[in-house]
Amino acid sequence: MDNQQLKDPNNPSGPVQTKGKYKVWVDRNLCIGAATCVAVSPKSFQLDNEAKAVIVRTIDEEELENIIEAAKACPVAAIFIEDEKGNRIFPK
Numbered sequence: 001m002d003n004q005q006l007k008d009p010n011n012p013s014g015p016v017q018t019k020g021k022y023k024v025w026v027d028r029n030l031c032i033g034a035a036t037c038v039a040v041s042p043k044s045f046q047l048d049n050e051a052k053a054v055i056v057r058t059i060d061e062e063e064l065e066n067i068i069e070a071a072k073a074c075p076v077a078a079i080f081i082e083d084e085k086g087n088r089i090f091p092k
């Protein structure tokens, strides 16, 4: 995992802004490195060398539905998504 691939090298696990309107982040304290999110949306999530999920640049190419699917698939609900108004998309 190289820093160049990160959406925001200063905030590897977010929050990041994607598609100009959605805010996505991973709570690193909750993440247990199960990598389910990586399996569902490798364009959005990868594991770093601490086995915590980080957000990669290609999240901008990913459909919102797949980002939500990845968040739903996380066994510890460590992935958060909000819309441009700060309304929580997932988890509700």
Ligand code: SF4
Binding pocket: 026, 030, 031, 032, 033, 034, 035, 036, 037, 038, 045, 052, 053, 073, 074, 075, 076, 077, 078, 079
């Ligand atoms: S699925 Fe959840 S626990 Fe697993 S790596 Fe992704 S964010 Fe972490």
